[in-house]
Amino acid sequence: MSRNIGKLPARYAAIVMPLLLSIFMSCIVAGIATLRSMGFAEGLLRMWMSTWGVSWLVAFPSLLVVLPVVRRIVAATVQSPPR
Template sequence: MASPLFRKLPARYAGLIMPLVLSVLMTFVVSAIATLRSLGPSPAFVAMWPTAWALSWVVAFPTLLLVLPLVRRIVGLVVEPPGR
C-alpha cells in the first residue's frame, strides 16, 4: 500500500526510471573510486567528487538511454527466454 506522502509513478515510466537510478548509482561509485584514486583521501577529494560525479552522470544517463535497446538485444541473444 502506498503512503499518502509517496505515490508511485505509472508503469509506463519504468523504462526511464530504471536507467536513471542505474546511472545515478553507478556513476556515484565509479566517480568516487576514480577521484579517490587520483586525489587520495584528502579535502581535495571531498571538494572535487561532487563535480566529477555530476559530469559523469550527465554523460552516463543519456548514454544509457541510447544503448539500452542494443544491450537488451545482445542479452536476448545470449540468455534463454523465461519458460524454456
C-alpha cells in the same frame, strides 16, 4: 500513521531505471576514480561531487542509447524462461 506514496505508471520505467542506474553507477565510478587520483586529500568530497556531476551528464544519455541494445544482446544470448 502510514503514508500512501503514489507510484509512477509503468510506462515511466524505461526512463526511471536508467536514471537511477546512472546516478548510482556514476557516483561509484567517479568516487573510485577521484579517490585513486587524489587519495584521501583535502577537498576530496568536493572534487568527487564535481566529477560525479560531469559523469552523470554523460552516463544518463548514454544509458538511454545503450540499454535497448544491451537488452537485445541479452535476449539473443540468454534462453527464454519456460512458459
